[in-house]
Amino acid sequence: MKLEVKNIRKSFGETEILHGINFEVESGKALGLLGRNGAGKTTTIRILMDVFRANSGEVLLDGKKFEPSKHQIGYLPEERGLYPKRTVIDQMIYLAVLRGMKAKQAKENAKRWLKRLEVEEYESRKLETLSKGNQQKVQLAATLVCDPEIVILDEPFSGLDPVNSQILKDVVSELIANGKLVIFSSHQMSYVEEFCDNIAIINQGEVVLAGELKSIKKEYGKNRLILSAENMSLSELQKKMEQDYADLVLVAGKQKEFLILELTETGNRSNLMGRLSGSEIQVEKFGIYEPSLNDIFVAKVGEEA
Amino acid sequence: MRKFFTVLRYELKEYLQSKGFLSLTLILTIAGVALMFLPRFIDLSDFTGVGGKGEGSETVEESKEPQELQQMIYLDEAGIVDVAVLEQFFEDTLWVEAKSTQEVQKAVEEQTAEAGFVVKSPTQYDYFVYNKSMSDTNSRLFEQAMKLFYRMDYCAENGLDFQEITAMYDVPVTVNEQVLNKDTGSNYWYCYVLVIIVFMLISLYGQMIATSVTSEKSNRAIEVLVTSTSPNSLLFGKVIAGAIGGLVQTGVILGGILIAYEVNREQWGGMLDMLLHIPAGVLITFAFFGLGGYLFYAFLYGAMGALVSKTEDVSKSSSGLMIITMVVYFFSLVQLQNVEGAVIKVLSFLPISSYSTMFARIAMGTVAPWEIVVSMLILVVSILGAGFIGAKLYRMGTLRYGNPIKITTALQDIRKSKDS
Structure with a gap:
C-alpha cells in the first residue's frame, strides 16, 4: 500500500495555508512529518482524513483516489480528547463501532489494546479519573482499537513518562513491523529518527525537505x-x-x-x-x-x- | 445511516443513564402521580367539594365546631344588620356584635376577630382588618350584604314585599348549553400549560444539545469523532437523541400525571379537567407540532453550540434563539385569548411558532384541514432546512477553536466554501 500526497493546496478565507504539499509513504514504513508549530502539519493530516477539503491537489492510495471512509484509519490527534465522564471501555467500543466494527469485535479489540498498553484495570473507570499519562494511553488504545491499516500519530509521546514512552515505542515498532502504514508527526526528533524511514519537513505551508532519512543524513554529512x-x-x-x-x-x-x-x-x-x-x-x-x-x-x- | 444510529444510541445512553435525568424524571413523576392520588388518602373535600377517602362523589355536609369557625365582629349603628344574611355571605363565620368602635378595633388588633365592621349608615361602613391579604374578599362580601340590607330596609319602610321584588329580579333561567365546535373556556388552561411545556422543552433541551456539542469541542473529543464519522451523523444523532430524551422525560412525567388524574378524576370532582383532561386529538396534535418545533430549534441549537469552543460561551451563542423562542412564547400566550385573530393565524404557519400556535388553534378555534397540512409541511421542510444548515455550520465550526464565531461570519464562510 502506497499513500501519495500530491501538490495539496489549502486556503482559509483569503489566506493560503498550504502551498503544495507533496510526500509519500508505504506500508511497513513510517513517515516523519515534521515542522514547527503552525507549519501546516495538522491541516495536512486533516485533509488526509477528509475533515478539510483541499482547494487543489490529490491524495492517492495505490494510484487511486484515497477515500478515508473506505479504510480503517487510526488517528491520534495532537489535541487529545475523549469523553471525560464516560467509562473507558464504553467510549472505545463507541469509536470502534463508529469506524465500522461490530460491537462484539469492538469490545474484544478494546480489551486487547487496553491490556497491551497496560491500562486494562481502568476499563470500567470514567476517563476523568485517570492520570494524564493513562488517559494518553487510553487515547492511543482508542486510536488502534479498529486495527487500522493506516496509523496517523500526531505527537504521540507528549505527556508520557519514560516507562510509558517505552511501551508506546514498542507498540509503534510492532505496528511498523506488522506492515502498517504509519505517519508520525512529532517535535521530538529522537523518536522520529528511531521509527521513520522517510521524513517530510513542512515549513510555512510547503515541504522544504523530503525523502529517505538515511540519504538525507548522508547528504547533510x-x-x-x-x-x-x-x-x-x-x-x-x-x-x-x-x-x-x-x-x-x-x-x-x-x-x-x-x-x-x-x-x-x-x-x-x-x-x-x-x-x-x-x-x-x-x-x-x-x-x-x-x-x-x-x-x-x-x-x-x-x-x- | 448505521453510524447515525450508533451516535444516536451512544448519546441516548448518556441521557438515559444520567443520574440527574433519571432522578428528575422519577421524582417529578412520583410527585405528580402521588398528588393525583391524594384525594384517595387525604380528605380534600374542602378543596375539591367531593367527599374524600374513596367516598365517591357524594357531597358531605359537616357541621363545624365553634372553634373551627372564624370570628368576625360588627357594630350596627344604623340598625339594619341581619346576622342571618351575613352568615349566608360569610360561610363558617361566627358573628359577634360589639358595643363600640373601640371594641371592634381592639378585637381585630388582638386578632380575636378576623375582621371588624362598623355600619355607620345604610350606605356607609368602616372595615377593620389587621393584615390585609391580596385575596381579601371580606369588604366586597360585606358591601353586597349592605346593599341587601338597604333594599330590605327600603322595602320595610315603603310597605313593599321584599321577597316578591327579589324573586322578580332574580328570575331563575335554565340554560342548556350545546357547544357545537370548541369550548375555548375549558380548553384554554391546558393549552396554556402545553405552550409552557413545549417552551420549556425547547429552551432546556436546546441548551443541553448546544452544551453537549460545545463540550465535545472543548474536550477535543470532536477531533476523533469527525475523523470517524460524518458531521451529519454526529449532529443528527445528537439532536434526535436529545429529542427522544426530552420526549421520554416529558412523556413519562406528563403521561403519569394525566393517567393518574383520569384514574382519580371522580375523587377530584373533575376540578382539574381544565388542566389535565386533555382530549386525545389535542395531545396528538401537540405531540406532532411540539416535536416538530422542538427538532427545528434543536438543530439550530446544535449548530450554535458548534460556533463556540467553551461551554460558558454557549448561552451567548444561543441567545438569539432564546430570544426568538421567548417572543414566540409571549405571543402564543397572549394570542390564546384570540385564537381566531390574524396574528395567531400567521404564527401558526411560521416554523418558529407553529409548534405552539397551531395546536392551540386546533384545540380552541376553527382550523381547516388544509391549514394543518400546510403548516405541518412548512414545519417539516423547515426542520430539514434547519438540519441541513445546522450540519453545515456544525462541520464548519467544529474544528475552529478560539473566539466564538459569529453566525453571520459562519454563513458567509459556508457560502464562500460553496462558491470555491
Whole structure:
C-alpha cells in the first residue's frame, strides 16, 4: 500500500495555508512529518482524513483516489480528547463501532489494546479519573482499537513518562513491523529518527525537505567532519581553523563537544589529517560528521524561516 | 445511516443513564402521580367539594365546631344588620356584635376577630382588618350584604314585599348549553400549560444539545469523532437523541400525571379537567407540532453550540434563539385569548411558532384541514432546512477553536466554501 500526497493546496478565507504539499509513504514504513508549530502539519493530516477539503491537489492510495471512509484509519490527534465522564471501555467500543466494527469485535479489540498498553484495570473507570499519562494511553488504545491499516500519530509521546514512552515505542515498532502504514508527526526528533524511514519537513505551508532519512543524513554529512582538541577550547580551535586551515575547511558549526568543519573544494580528509598531525593541536576527536535529525531540522527550517 | 444510529444510541445512553435525568424524571413523576392520588388518602373535600377517602362523589355536609369557625365582629349603628344574611355571605363565620368602635378595633388588633365592621349608615361602613391579604374578599362580601340590607330596609319602610321584588329580579333561567365546535373556556388552561411545556422543552433541551456539542469541542473529543464519522451523523444523532430524551422525560412525567388524574378524576370532582383532561386529538396534535418545533430549534441549537469552543460561551451563542423562542412564547400566550385573530393565524404557519400556535388553534378555534397540512409541511421542510444548515455550520465550526464565531461570519464562510 502506497499513500501519495500530491501538490495539496489549502486556503482559509483569503489566506493560503498550504502551498503544495507533496510526500509519500508505504506500508511497513513510517513517515516523519515534521515542522514547527503552525507549519501546516495538522491541516495536512486533516485533509488526509477528509475533515478539510483541499482547494487543489490529490491524495492517492495505490494510484487511486484515497477515500478515508473506505479504510480503517487510526488517528491520534495532537489535541487529545475523549469523553471525560464516560467509562473507558464504553467510549472505545463507541469509536470502534463508529469506524465500522461490530460491537462484539469492538469490545474484544478494546480489551486487547487496553491490556497491551497496560491500562486494562481502568476499563470500567470514567476517563476523568485517570492520570494524564493513562488517559494518553487510553487515547492511543482508542486510536488502534479498529486495527487500522493506516496509523496517523500526531505527537504521540507528549505527556508520557519514560516507562510509558517505552511501551508506546514498542507498540509503534510492532505496528511498523506488522506492515502498517504509519505517519508520525512529532517535535521530538529522537523518536522520529528511531521509527521513520522517510521524513517530510513542512515549513510555512510547503515541504522544504523530503525523502529517505538515511540519504538525507548522508547528504547533510557529506564533506563534513568533526574536530576537538585536548589542549584548546572550542573557541580557540575555531579561531585556529579559521586562520590557518581556511584553505582546507570552513567552520560550519559548533556543538557542545566539537566543531563541525566543511571541506572546501581544495580540501580533503587526508590533507587535513596530515596538517593536523604536524601541528600543535592535540586532536581529541576527529571523524566524519553524522548529523542528527534535529541538526537537519534546525538547519533547514532555520534557513527558511 | 448505521453510524447515525450508533451516535444516536451512544448519546441516548448518556441521557438515559444520567443520574440527574433519571432522578428528575422519577421524582417529578412520583410527585405528580402521588398528588393525583391524594384525594384517595387525604380528605380534600374542602378543596375539591367531593367527599374524600374513596367516598365517591357524594357531597358531605359537616357541621363545624365553634372553634373551627372564624370570628368576625360588627357594630350596627344604623340598625339594619341581619346576622342571618351575613352568615349566608360569610360561610363558617361566627358573628359577634360589639358595643363600640373601640371594641371592634381592639378585637381585630388582638386578632380575636378576623375582621371588624362598623355600619355607620345604610350606605356607609368602616372595615377593620389587621393584615390585609391580596385575596381579601371580606369588604366586597360585606358591601353586597349592605346593599341587601338597604333594599330590605327600603322595602320595610315603603310597605313593599321584599321577597316578591327579589324573586322578580332574580328570575331563575335554565340554560342548556350545546357547544357545537370548541369550548375555548375549558380548553384554554391546558393549552396554556402545553405552550409552557413545549417552551420549556425547547429552551432546556436546546441548551443541553448546544452544551453537549460545545463540550465535545472543548474536550477535543470532536477531533476523533469527525475523523470517524460524518458531521451529519454526529449532529443528527445528537439532536434526535436529545429529542427522544426530552420526549421520554416529558412523556413519562406528563403521561403519569394525566393517567393518574383520569384514574382519580371522580375523587377530584373533575376540578382539574381544565388542566389535565386533555382530549386525545389535542395531545396528538401537540405531540406532532411540539416535536416538530422542538427538532427545528434543536438543530439550530446544535449548530450554535458548534460556533463556540467553551461551554460558558454557549448561552451567548444561543441567545438569539432564546430570544426568538421567548417572543414566540409571549405571543402564543397572549394570542390564546384570540385564537381566531390574524396574528395567531400567521404564527401558526411560521416554523418558529407553529409548534405552539397551531395546536392551540386546533384545540380552541376553527382550523381547516388544509391549514394543518400546510403548516405541518412548512414545519417539516423547515426542520430539514434547519438540519441541513445546522450540519453545515456544525462541520464548519467544529474544528475552529478560539473566539466564538459569529453566525453571520459562519454563513458567509459556508457560502464562500460553496462558491470555491
